[in-house]
Every structure is written in structure tokens, then in C-alpha cells.
Amino acid sequence: MKSNPTQLTDNLVLIGGGHSHAIVLKLWGMNHIPGVHLTLISDRTHTPYSGMLPGQVAGFYDFEETHIDLRVLAHFAGANFYHDTVINLDLENKQVICEKHSPITFDNLSIDIGSIPQKSNISGASDYAIPAKPVAQFLTAWKNVKKTIKTHPKQPYSLTIIGGGAGGVELAFNMRTCLLNILENANNLTLNLIHQGNHLLTGHSHWTSKKVQSLLLENGTNIYLNETVIKITPSSPHHYRITCDSGLEIRSDFVFLVTQASSPQWIEKTGITTDKKGFILVNNYLQSVSHPNIFAAGDIATMKNYSRPKAGVFAVRQGQPLFNNLQSIILGTKLHSYYPQKFYLSLIGTGNKKAIASWGSLGLEASWLWTWKDYIDRKFMDRFKNFSSMKPEKNNNIIDVIITLKNEVILNKAQDKKELENKKFMPCNGCASKVGSSLLQKTLQRLDINQNPEIIVGLASPDxxxxxxxxxxxxxxxxxxxxxxxxxxxxxxxxxxxxxxxxxxxxxxxxxxxxxxxxxxxxxxxxxxxxxxxxxxxxxxxxxxxxxxxxxxxxxxxxxxxxxxxxxxxxxxxxxxxCKSGMQPNDKIILTKPLGIGTLLAAEMIYQTKGNWIDNAIQSMLISNKKASEIFLQFEASACTDITGFGLVGHLIEMMKASQVSVELNLDKIPILIGAIETIKQGITSSLHPKNLDNETYLTVNKNIKKSPNYSLLFDPQTSGGLLASIPEENADRCLQELIRAGYTDSQMIGKVIHKSNKITCQLT
Known part of the structure; x- marks a missing residue:
């Protein structure tokens, strides 16, 4: 007997993809509550893990090793992923206000958006300094800094870091490591560290502070203590003057801001109760003291009963209790208190694959500490990878939890009908959910369809x-x-x-x-x-x-x-x-959008894609074909169609049949979405792909071409795909240029029309 469908009963919205929410989503995927409409709103698809960012700056880790893919994680959790920036809350109507989306309604809300460096008290900081947070912006800026220095590696450069806490100190160590591998002469690097206090690493032990200061001085870093930066001004193009209240002035090519944490300004405007610095004030349940249906964790939250620094270790520790209390408030069960530890271990990387351990009044430096730190960080990140192999855990707090595990996706090797029938079938969505073209043709041929005389184009001549x-x-x-x-x-x-x-x-x-x-x-x-x-x-x-x-x-x-x-x-x-008919010999064939939607969406279903690949595919699908149609008309297109479920070959064959011509395609010219080659190489195709392969009989190709992933993408079903048009040869180049100017930047001339042959063929060159 088929079970009754689950009804959606609660709107739970998570704002931000910080450490706490990443853990909540992971746990939710393992122990979800049926009926909860869970939504994650994030302004980025990949969220950074702070513990590994200094190592990424040094070059020890790459982007994927240090970032959690929120699209994949949200998919595992069964959550909706909204790629947008939150700018306000309407607490009276229980709505989240975003830049792009219309107001998003919630029953319960959780906020984990981190913090940003304080810069309101430094004139010019907003214009001339590079803040360490948001991390995505910092990493983009750091990439540009490295690019500039790589372009002129013989020139001298000066970098200044404002802020001598753990974040500033680690940046100083790891930036030096990276840049010394770029510059031809180590003496050409000047690194300055400015700190308000009389010793570095405020809040850590005296030994740790002195040890860090000693190591920085040994490697040539200039340290300025008891200095408060009040102004940053340009002294010349791309050079800046940093002015302190003492009168000290420092010239620098690049200025980085790693000052005290501050809250985004929109938080205070919402009316939710905050502390004096604008952070959301929460009780022991991580629940807003003014709005019990709102929770907060990580740097954006301040616990009313505990004074703790803004450190990633607390965000990680808050993940499990936040998850428990979000589920408890939905289920109407008792909330449980979270008690943050008083002392916590800090492992500070020194840029040379060594680390300093700081625990209360104790401190230690050793190379094995870096190995230990690396192990801890990688183990944490492993929790957010390989979701397809993860098994659900038992949740003793929830009765009758419904867990849905992934099914197999149809691979492109399953072309044989018998093999296809034996596969566990996982239907794809979007335009890949269509039935095959051969099924439609056979069915329509069996029907006696009357067509009124005023129908110019209909089933008798489908378009x-x-x-x-x-x-x-x-x-x-x-x-x-x-x-x-x-x-x-x-x-x-x-x-x-x-x-x-x-x-x-x-x-x-x-x-x-x-x-x-x-x-x-x-x-x-x-x-x-x-x-x-x-x-x-x-x-x-x-x-x-x-x-x-x-x-x-x-x-x-x-x-x-x-x-x-x-x-x-x-x-x-x-x-x-x-129309699809009208193609003429020697016409050029132009495609306006890249292929790969079908394989990417199929890969996403089984956690084998990357968030930025899907972001890019979405941007392609959001491009309207209206302007392209107008351009094709302007340049006297002889035939046109849009590429959807039957793939490029399926729709091209419809055009060739209607026009009684053949076509030569240049496989190398066909535009392809980022990531589609990788997923096709894994054998991941959509459920409609095997049906589209029936059209192979119209293609003349050699065995080597069939091995190319580009060839397989010819049969990939597209959702909101591009237009395919044949253009008179004398107009084709100008048409392509106009398409690119109009924003269809992936447009390509992919082949040409040739004379009719005994058999409609598609030559791939």
C-alpha cells in the first residue's frame, strides 16, 4: 500500500551559511522532520571554513578544500537554497527582506551570518582598505594582489595589516609565506602590522603573545603597538598613507583590515534586541531574548549570560545545540541550554607548517601542532563531502522520521533497452522529464486528428x-x-x-x-x-x-x-x-547558449556537482531568447528553433527534415557549460538522454568522435536552452557579433547547411 504523502506544515528559514548552520543542515539531512519547509538564504554558494583560510592564503590549501558547498549541503538536507542577500527583517509580518527575492515568510528563523571588521572609526577604510570579511570579497582582493605582484615580481611592495588579534597575526605569517614564493627578492617585501593594544593577541597568554611577536620580528615584520589608525588616504594611484592618532604615518601599497568584529547595520534596524555592538542578544537556548521564534549563532550572536570572544570554535560548538533547539521548537518539546566552555584551544598557524597552541595560560610551538591542526581541520571539512555515501542516524526525539535516500541516476552506458529496464529508474525534472520524440511520433501517427483550415502550423506540420x-x-x-x-x-x-x-x-x-x-x-x-x-x-x-x-x-x-x-x-x-523549415545550403548555423543543463541537473541529484556549476547553469537559463530572436530576424534567418528536451541533435534533425537538407557540425565549436564535461566523463546523464540517443541513426561519425564527451552532450536535454538558427552565409559573421554584443556571450557558429543527401546526416568535424 502506498504511504500517504507528507504535508508541509512549517516554514523554517535559515539566514546565512556560517559554521553553525552548516552543521544544522548536515544534521537535518540525517534526522529531518517531515513536513518542515526548510529554506537556506545565503549570499554565497560556498561558505568558508575559518580554520583553514590562513592556510589558503599561504597556498597550502585550494578553494575547494577550505569551502563548504552550500548548494550540495542544502540538497542533502532537503532544504530550498535561495541565493540572495538579506537586507532587513519585517518582524511584525514574520518576513525576511532580500535584495532580489520578494519577502520570504517564516514561522521560525535562525541567523548565522558572521561578522565584519569594524571600520566606521577609520576615515577612508571603506574606500581604500581590504577587509578580511566577508571572506569571499577578501579572497577575490587577495587574488588580485597576487596577480599584481606576479606581473612585476622585481618591484618592492609594502603590505599593512590593521589589527593584531589572532586573525591579523595569522594573515601576517601566511601572506609573507605566499608572497616570498612570488617575489624574486625577499628584501622587496615590507610587511607592517598595526595594533591598538600594548601586546599582540589580546585575550591570549603572555607567553603566546611574546612568542608570536618574536617570530614576526624574526621574519622581518614591522610591528606597531599602541597605535590607533584614524585615517587612510591615497598618496598616489594605488598607494596609500595610513595615519595614526600618534602622528605616525605609514606608506603602503595594500591595506588589510582585521579589526574588532562588528555587526551588519541592518540587524539593528529590525527591532530585534541586540547588545551595545549591534549583535543579536540570545539566551542559553541560542534564542533571541526578544523574539522566541528567532535563533542566532556564531559571530552574529552574543550570549546574554556568557561573555565570550567572536571565535570560530564557538560557532562550531553551537551547531548541535542549535539543531536540537530548532527541532524542539517545531515539535513543541523542551529546549536545552548550551553552555560555552570558558577556555578553548587556539592553534595559530605561523606560515611555515608550524603552529602555536594557546590554552588559557599555557602555550606551545611545534611542527607537530600544525600536523594536528591540519588533521582536525580536514576531519571537520570531511563532514560536508561525499553525501551520497552518508547514512542516516537515528533520531530518538522524532517518531516516524521519513528518510529519503538517493536512487541511482541513469548513466549513459544504459543505452541497451534490457539494461535500461533493469536499472533502478530515477526520473529527472525540468525539460528532461519529457517523453522521447519517437514515442510522440508513433503515438501521433496512430491518431486521426482533424485540423481546421485556419490552422497554418499545427500537428500536420509541427513546429x-x-x-x-x-x-x-x-x-x-x-x-x-x-x-x-x-x-x-x-x-x-x-x-x-x-x-x-x-x-x-x-x-x-x-x-x-x-x-x-x-x-x-x-x-x-x-x-x-x-x-x-x-x-x-x-x-x-x-x-x-x-x-x-x-x-x-x-x-x-x-x-x-x-x-x-x-x-x-x-x-x-x-x-x-x-519556422524549422527553410534552411538553405551554405547557411551558417548559430547556437546562442551552451549545452549541459541535463547532465548538470542529473549530477546535482546525486551530489556529484559543484554549487558554482549550478549557479552558472541557472544564469544561462535566466537569459531570455527574445533579443536573440529579434537579431536573427534582423539578419534574415532562414530557420530557427529553441533547444529543449530533445537536445541539440533532436531539434536539429527536426529542422533538417522540415528543410530537406543535411548539416555539418564542428564539435569543437559547440559551447558547453562549466562542469558539464566533468559530469559527462563520470557517465552521468539525465533520464531522457537514452531516448535522445535514438537519433544517433541520423549521424555519421567515427569511433574516436563518439568517445568525446562533447559528442555525448549533443543529446543532452536542455531547460531554457538557447536558440538554434540558420543564417545566410553573407550575414552570419555580423549576426554572431551582434548576438555577443547583446549579451549572448556564449554564442557560436557551430556548423553549416549542406545539400540534401539520400540520408539525412550530421557530419562532425
Whole structure:
């Protein structure tokens, strides 16, 4: 007997992907509560682990070793991932205000967004200094610093770090290590460290402070104690003057800010109770003292009953109790107190694969401490990798927990029908959820379909949209598309789906007029479903407004998961129609967007992709095909279609059949999304890919070409893919240049049309 579907009953929103929330998401994936609509909002896809960042600066670690992929982690947790920046809270209406999304409703909220260096008391710091946080911005700036120095490695350079706490000290050690490997002469590096206090590492033991100061002086770092920076001004282009209240002035090429932690300004504007520095004040449950449905952890939180420094160790320790209390408040069970330790171990890397251990009044320096630190850090990061092999843990606090494990995805080796039938089938979403073209053709051939005489383009001569003669001046164009959600953010899903559905009109050269929506909502209570529907339709309306198209109606129903589609209406002049037929010999073939959506989305389902790959794919899907259609019309395109579920080859064959021509493709010219080659090499393809391979019979290729991952991507189903058009040879170069200028930067001339042969073929060169 089939079990009853889970209903969504609670909106839990997490703001920020800090250490505590990373642990919460990991634990949630292992022990989730059915019915919770969990959402993570983060302004970055990858969140850094602070313990390894100094080592990354030195060059000991790469980006992936030091960052947690939040898209993958959110997917494992069953959470929606909203890539956006929070700018405020509407506490009265229980809504999160973001830069891009419409207000996001919550029942319970947790905040873990870290802190930023204080710079309001230093004139010019906002314009001329590089803050150590947010880390993503710092790493981008540090990359540019290294690039500048690598370009001129013989020149002298001066770097200044403002702040002599643990963060500033570690940067001083590790920046020197990195730059000495770039500069041709070590004497060309001047490193300055300015600190307000009379000794470094305030809060650590006297021995630790003296040891760090001694090591810095030994390696040539200039240390300025009891100095307060009041102003940073440019002395010449790319050179700065740092002025202290004592009158001390230091010239520097680069200035880094690692001062005391401060809170983002928007926190205080919300009305939530904060401490004197603007950090959210929480009780022993990590719960806001003013709003019991809001929790906070990490640097952004200050515990009312405990005075502790802003250190990553506390954020890590708060992860488990935060997870327990978030689940407890949803379940209505007793919250449990978190008691932060008074003393904690600090391991400070000195840039030479040695470390200093600081524990209360004790301190020690040794190379084995670096080995130990490296082991601890890597072990922590291993918790957020290889999700496909992780097993659920028992949660004694929850009864009847429903855990969904991954199924196998169909690999491209499963082309044989018998083998395919034996596979455990995992259907993909988006346009990859279509049925195969051969199934459609066979079914339609069995039907006796009457076509009214006013239908100019319909099932008798199928194209991207139907065309109906309604007046002498213009023709009516109609199309429909629908598919289940392939992305956890309904606002973005609404935008992509709207682009995808309208694309059939653009491919015909039509002007869109109005749409009706078809929506499937997951089972749940009205308050949760309202939020999903609101975000979905807001995304849809955003695209419709950009194109001056009206939403005129629709139909909603409930099902197992979110689905969305549009019936689209438009108009076209009889002499402006772009059809699949019309390709002429010697025409050039242009594709406006890269391939790879299908394999990337399939890889994401089994945790085999990277967040930035999906970010890039989403950006491609968000690009409208409207302007490209206008450009193709401008340069007299002879035929056009959009690339969707049947892949490049499937849609190209439709054009060749309708035009009675053949085509030569240049495989190396076909644009491909970042990461798609890697996932195809792993054998990861979408569930529609094997059906698309039926079209191989139309291709003439040699065995070596078939081994290329580029070849496999010819059959990859696309969601909101690009336009494919044939352009007269004399117009093709100018057309391509105009497309690139219009923002279709991945556009490529991928082949040419050749004369009709006995068999429609596709030559790959």
C-alpha cells in the first residue's frame, strides 16, 4: 500500500551559511522532520571554513578544500537554497527582506551570518582598505594582489595589516609565506602590522603573545603597538598613507583590515534586541531574548549570560545545540541550554607548517601542532563531502522520521533497452522529464486528428508553436509547456520556466501577448503553500513584466511535488515567421547558449556537482531568447528553433527534415557549460538522454568522435536552452557579433547547411 504523502506544515528559514548552520543542515539531512519547509538564504554558494583560510592564503590549501558547498549541503538536507542577500527583517509580518527575492515568510528563523571588521572609526577604510570579511570579497582582493605582484615580481611592495588579534597575526605569517614564493627578492617585501593594544593577541597568554611577536620580528615584520589608525588616504594611484592618532604615518601599497568584529547595520534596524555592538542578544537556548521564534549563532550572536570572544570554535560548538533547539521548537518539546566552555584551544598557524597552541595560560610551538591542526581541520571539512555515501542516524526525539535516500541516476552506458529496464529508474525534472520524440511520433501517427483550415502550423506540420489565421493583418501563435521543479528556489524556478515557455514564441519570431498558468503545489497547509505559490508567481511575473506580457488566468492543483507551466499566446506578421523549415545550403548555423543543463541537473541529484556549476547553469537559463530572436530576424534567418528536451541533435534533425537538407557540425565549436564535461566523463546523464540517443541513426561519425564527451552532450536535454538558427552565409559573421554584443556571450557558429543527401546526416568535424 502506498504511504500517504507528507504535508508541509512549517516554514523554517535559515539566514546565512556560517559554521553553525552548516552543521544544522548536515544534521537535518540525517534526522529531518517531515513536513518542515526548510529554506537556506545565503549570499554565497560556498561558505568558508575559518580554520583553514590562513592556510589558503599561504597556498597550502585550494578553494575547494577550505569551502563548504552550500548548494550540495542544502540538497542533502532537503532544504530550498535561495541565493540572495538579506537586507532587513519585517518582524511584525514574520518576513525576511532580500535584495532580489520578494519577502520570504517564516514561522521560525535562525541567523548565522558572521561578522565584519569594524571600520566606521577609520576615515577612508571603506574606500581604500581590504577587509578580511566577508571572506569571499577578501579572497577575490587577495587574488588580485597576487596577480599584481606576479606581473612585476622585481618591484618592492609594502603590505599593512590593521589589527593584531589572532586573525591579523595569522594573515601576517601566511601572506609573507605566499608572497616570498612570488617575489624574486625577499628584501622587496615590507610587511607592517598595526595594533591598538600594548601586546599582540589580546585575550591570549603572555607567553603566546611574546612568542608570536618574536617570530614576526624574526621574519622581518614591522610591528606597531599602541597605535590607533584614524585615517587612510591615497598618496598616489594605488598607494596609500595610513595615519595614526600618534602622528605616525605609514606608506603602503595594500591595506588589510582585521579589526574588532562588528555587526551588519541592518540587524539593528529590525527591532530585534541586540547588545551595545549591534549583535543579536540570545539566551542559553541560542534564542533571541526578544523574539522566541528567532535563533542566532556564531559571530552574529552574543550570549546574554556568557561573555565570550567572536571565535570560530564557538560557532562550531553551537551547531548541535542549535539543531536540537530548532527541532524542539517545531515539535513543541523542551529546549536545552548550551553552555560555552570558558577556555578553548587556539592553534595559530605561523606560515611555515608550524603552529602555536594557546590554552588559557599555557602555550606551545611545534611542527607537530600544525600536523594536528591540519588533521582536525580536514576531519571537520570531511563532514560536508561525499553525501551520497552518508547514512542516516537515528533520531530518538522524532517518531516516524521519513528518510529519503538517493536512487541511482541513469548513466549513459544504459543505452541497451534490457539494461535500461533493469536499472533502478530515477526520473529527472525540468525539460528532461519529457517523453522521447519517437514515442510522440508513433503515438501521433496512430491518431486521426482533424485540423481546421485556419490552422497554418499545427500537428500536420509541427513546429515550436501553432499558428492560426485569425485576421488579414496578423496571425495567432499558441504554445504550452510544463514540467516538475528542478530547482529548490520557487522564485528562480518561476523565472526560468517562464523564459522556457515564452521561448517557443521567440523561436517563431512572434510577439508574446498573454499567458495562463498551470501549477501543481505539494501537499501542505495553506500558510506554507501560500509562500511557495507567492514566490513562484512573483518569479513568473518578473519575466512577464520585462516582456510586457499579461498573466490572464490559470489552474492549480496539488500533487507530490511542485510543477509549473504556461500556455502562451502571441501574434506574428505573416512575413515575419521563423519556422524549422527553410534552411538553405551554405547557411551558417548559430547556437546562442551552451549545452549541459541535463547532465548538470542529473549530477546535482546525486551530489556529484559543484554549487558554482549550478549557479552558472541557472544564469544561462535566466537569459531570455527574445533579443536573440529579434537579431536573427534582423539578419534574415532562414530557420530557427529553441533547444529543449530533445537536445541539440533532436531539434536539429527536426529542422533538417522540415528543410530537406543535411548539416555539418564542428564539435569543437559547440559551447558547453562549466562542469558539464566533468559530469559527462563520470557517465552521468539525465533520464531522457537514452531516448535522445535514438537519433544517433541520423549521424555519421567515427569511433574516436563518439568517445568525446562533447559528442555525448549533443543529446543532452536542455531547460531554457538557447536558440538554434540558420543564417545566410553573407550575414552570419555580423549576426554572431551582434548576438555577443547583446549579451549572448556564449554564442557560436557551430556548423553549416549542406545539400540534401539520400540520408539525412550530421557530419562532425
Amino acid at each position: 515550436d508553436a501553432a499558428i492560426i489565421d485569425i485576421s488579414e493583418q496578423e496571425l495567432l501563435v499558441e504554445t504550452i509547456d510544463y514540467f516538475p521543479s528542478f530547482i529548490s528556489d520557487p522564485f528562480v524556478f518561476g523565472q526560468i520556466t517562464t523564459n522556457h515557455c515564452l521561448s517557443d514564441l521567440w523561436a517563431m519570431g512572434a510577439k508574446a501577448h498573454s499567458v495562463s498558468a498551470v501549477i501543481t503545489l505539494p501537499y501542505g497547509v495553506d500558510s506554507v503553500l501560500e509562500e511557495i505559490l507567492y514566490q513562484l508567481l512573483e518569479g513568473c511575473l518578473k519575466i512577464l513584466k520585462q516582456n510586457q506580457v499579461s498573466l490572464v488566468g490559470g489552474h492549480t492543483l496539488q500533487g507530490e511535488k511542485l510543477g509549473f507551466g504556461l500556455s502562451c499566446n502571441g501574434f506574428i506578421l505573416p512575413n515575419r515567421i521563423l
